[in-house]
Amino acid sequence: MEIKVVKKVLEANEVIASQNRRLFREKGIYVVNLMGSPGAGKTTLLERTLLHLKDKKRVGVIEGDIATSRDAERIAAHAASTVQINTGGACHLDGNMVRGGIGEFDLDQIDILIVENVGNLVCPAEFKIGENDKVMIISVPEGDDKPQKYPLMFQVSSVLLLNKIDLLPYLDFDMEHFRGDALRVNPRMEIMAISCKTGEGLDSWFRWIEERTSRSAS
Amino acid sequence: MEIKVVKKVLEANEVIASQNRRLFREKGIYVVNLMGSPGAGKTTLLERTLLHLKDKKRVGVIEGDIATSRDAERIAAHAASTVQINTGGACHLDGNMVRGGIGEFDLDQIDILIVENVGNLVCPAEFKIGENDKVMIISVPEGDDKPQKYPLMFQVSSVLLLNKIDLLPYLDFDMEHFRGDALRVNPRMEIMAISCKTGEGLDSWFRWIEERTSRSAS
Numbered sequence: 001m002e003i004k005v006v007k008k009v010l011e012a013n014e015v016i017a018s019q020n021r022r023l024f025r026e027k028g029i030y031v032v033n034l035m036g037s038p039g040a041g042k043t044t045l046l047e048r049t050l051l052h053l054k055d056k057k058r059v060g061v062i063e064g065d066i067a068t069s070r071d072a073e074r075i076a077a078h079a080a081s082t083v084q085i086n087t088g089g090a091c092h093l094d095g096n097m098v099r100g101g102i103g104e105f106d107l108d109q110i111d112i113l114i115v116e117n118v119g120n121l122v123c124p125a126e127f128k129i130g131e132n133d134k135v136m137i138i139s140v141p142e143g144d145d146k147p148q149k150y151p152l153m154f155q156v157s158s159v160l161l162l163n164k165i166d167l168l169p170y171l172d173f174d175m176e177h178f179r180g181d182a183l184r185v186n187p188r189m190e191i192m193a194i195s196c197k198t199g200e201g202l203d204s205w206f207r208w209i210e211e212r213t214s215r216s217a218s
Numbered sequence: 219m220e221i222k223v224v225k226k227v228l229e230a231n232e233v234i235a236s237q238n239r240r241l242f243r244e245k246g247i248y249v250v251n252l253m254g255s256p257g258a259g260k261t262t263l264l265e266r267t268l269l270h271l272k273d274k275k276r277v278g279v280i281e282g283d284i285a286t287s288r289d290a291e292r293i294a295a296h297a298a299s300t301v302q303i304n305t306g307g308a309c310h311l312d313g314n315m316v317r318g319g320i321g322e323f324d325l326d327q328i329d330i331l332i333v334e335n336v337g338n339l340v341c342p343a344e345f346k347i348g349e350n351d352k353v354m355i356i357s358v359p360e361g362d363d364k365p366q367k368y369p370l371m372f373q374v375s376s377v378l379l380l381n382k383i384d385l386l387p388y389l390d391f392d393m394e395h396f397r398g399d400a401l402r403v404n405p406r407m408e409i410m411a412i413s414c415k416t417g418e419g420l421d422s423w424f425r426w427i428e429e430r431t432s433r434s435a436s
Binding site: 037038039065066067068070071089091118119120121122123139141142143145146148149150151152164166167170171 | 255256257283284285286288289307309336337338339340341357359360361363364366367368369370382384385388389
């Protein structure tokens with residue numbers, strides 16, 4: 001019973017997500033759906049990315065949160081434009097929420113839209129929003145056993161950013177085990193080890209997003 | 219539309235959860251619903267707790283996971299009996315899943331049932347399973363800004379375990395800010411700072427769960 005209901009909700013969402021997708025394509029906007037657990041480092045990654053892209057691309061940001069506009073306030077200083085979506089309890093963004101958010105932007109003034117999803121390693125992976133790529137961020141303290149335990153997010157993501165590698169000396173985290181498990185779940189995924197605190201590894205991520213943006217614009 | 223559907227699911231769940239609750243009361247079993255993000259330390263806390271209670275109480279464990287039985291395997295060595303529930307994609311346990319799990323136990327042989335929910339700081343908080351207390355665990359690397367951003371779980375929990383305090387020297391985590399925010403969201407919540415790695419602070423938690431168990435048995 002519950003499963004049927006969920007399926008219907010997902011189907012309705014696919015339709016709206018495709019409409020968003022079409023609109024983004026028409027406007028030549030490259031869209032990233034950024035997902036990860038609470039505290040994985042989504043907002044800090046976004047700040048770093050916006051600083052890097054500042055003079056190269058015009059970046060719009062949608063901040064998805066259950067409550068508060070704290071992340072949007074952190075981000076607003078760096079982005080061309082920022083829209084906050086408060087889900088009011090819902091544990092993920094869906095196509096319809098993002099459609100509402102898009103209305104607040106001048107889409108002719110944006111090259112990239114980064115959507116920071118609600119902090120959750122599970123539900124956001126089920127709901128398309130019209131993105132080109134899903135990008136997941138997970139942090140070293142979350143443990144090296146996550147790919148098999150939370151497989152869907154690993155399956156649907158184009159890139160896996162493993163954040164907080166500056167904490168590796170203080171934790172038992174088996175990098176090879178983690179990489180192996182992640183690639184078994186999704187062999188096509190690109191894995192980048194980063195630290196948003198020290199900046200280590202971020203160059204690969206910056207190159208990746210710039211390259212994808214150019215490709216989607218051409 | 220979607221909200222109505224969710225409401226109906228929640229109402230149906232309340233009914234089943236109350237039935238579980240009644241059964242647990244009849245059998246004199248104290249039940250904890252243990253919740254937190256992936257990697258917050260739920261399974262390690264459980265191992266520590268089981269070791270402590272070993273010669274004092276008979277503890278049954280339900281392990282909720284989306285996939286794999288890794289946690290149940292870790293736990294089985296220490297618990298009187300362990301049941302694995304794989305949600306097959308669902309991001310939380312509900313009353314019905316737990317009802318299925320209960321059938322696998324001899325309820326006359328258990329004093330405490332600890333249910334480790336799916337790793338998720340959002341959805342599990344919405345679904346009662348028949349517990350006496352909800353206990354949440356969150357770890358220092360997740361950041362000090364979580365109470366206001368993910369309020370529901372803080373609101374419904376009797377105890378907040380702040381784990382991985384051994385990592386405080388390496389992170390920017392403002393303990394007073396965090397405590398203040400958490401208590402604003404839920405003034406009745408007990409907050410315990412712990413490290414499942416070093417054992418620091420766990421005594422308070424052990425005392426709490428023993429005290430609650432005795433009270434529910436009397």
